[in-house]
Amino acid sequence: MKIAVHELNTHIDYDILRRALPPETKKICGARTFDENTPIDFDLQLFADDSPTGQRTEEATPRRREKAREEGQVAKSPDLSGMVVVTLCIIVIYYSGSFSMKTIGEYLKTAYSNMLINFDDAAINKLIIDFTVTTWLAILPVALTATLAALAINFYQVGFVYSLEPLMFNVSRFNPINGMSKIFSKEPLFELIKSVLKVLVVIYFPYSFFTQNIRSFSKFMGLEIPQIIGVAAPMLFDLSMKILLMLLILAIIDYTYQRFEFEKKIMMSKYDIKQEFKQEEGDPYLKQELRRRARKIATGQMMREVPKAKVIVTNPTHLSIAITYEQGQQGAAPTVVAKGADFVALKIREIAKENDIPLYENKPLARELYEKVEVGEEIPEEFFEAIATVFAFVYRQKGMINT
DSSP states (O other): OEEEGGGSOSOOOHHHHHHHSOGGGTHHHHTTOOOTTSEEEOOGGGGSOOOTTOOOOBOOOHHHHHHHHHTTOOOOOHHHHHHHHHHHHHHHHHHHHHHHHHHHHHHHHHHHHHHHHOOSHHHHHHHHHHHHHHHHHHHHHHHHHHHHHHHHHHHHHHOSOOOOGGGSOOGGGGOHHHHHHHHTSHHHHHHHHHHHHHHHHHHHHHHHHHHHHGGGGGGGTTOOHHHHHHHHHHHHHHHHHHHHHHHHHHHHHHHHHHHHHHHHHTOBOHHHHHHHHHHHHOOHHHHHHHHHHHHHHHHHHHHTTGGGOSEEEEOSSSEEEEEEOOTTOTTOOOEEEEEEETHHHHHHHHHHHHTTOOEEEOHHHHHHHHHHOOTTOBOOGGGHHHHHHHHHHHHHHTTSSOO
């Protein structure tokens, strides 16, 4: 991340900053002087709190959330699941009740008639089978609604979670200190308030219903049972919907609270994030050291190839490209055996001088070769004309061709 020093708005520990800076910018820290407007590239992760007991102030990472799900830790409200299922079932019962009652009534009439005609073993077996089928047809709408609603609301809350972790034996669950801490936490208080509100809802609405309709009950006198059901069903359905609506609101509040507590529970400290980063990506200090050593080994191997070069194309000071060419070999093309910038370029030129390898200054050619040709690759055909000029210079120096 690039950030200007003046944007930090804090005292800078230069020793820490020196460790955080990449190698190419460490020289800035040498004199401990900074241009406050110069963007410096460093990893803010390296400034994270190293204390394992640091406060949890950071949102959970995707890996932390995944781990919590594997352990069965999810934000879920059983109240919301129960209220949604019960509400939908009451609605289905109200609108499909006539179908269920009609189905059962027709069965009872048919069964009673058959019993009067024939009551042998075969008739009893048929009666039992018909009773089972009729009962399932009567309760099928409610059973199907309850099953689908339960699956849908649970999937909405937590998705698909399969974990045996909550069922595993854990000694910490029997720790009395943990138990006492839960008793005096805010969760029992929230549950108490929720329970009191549920009781108030269940008491208030039936009381209000009966006080408002007590005179209407006298109309039921003298009515047949089907007529009483026809009059009372809409009234009881309206009462049930009012109660369930209030309980559903409480369940939504409970779900919101459970999500809030879950997010708070899985929050991470800067130390936790740093440790996770190390586990996922590796220790940044170690990776930086490995890269440094790899570059050192690669540079050492490349430097051993410089004496094989026929010429060094230079910039003249910032870039050096060592090129070899075996004259007379069919199909052979000039090849880059080493290249480098700044300090590496200087080392290539020093080795070239020690081995009497000529230097050829050509800034545009050096820049193009450095950017487009890797070490060990043959020089592309587009550079052949320029390279021919280079080797002509080399051969003239060695007296292999006449000037």
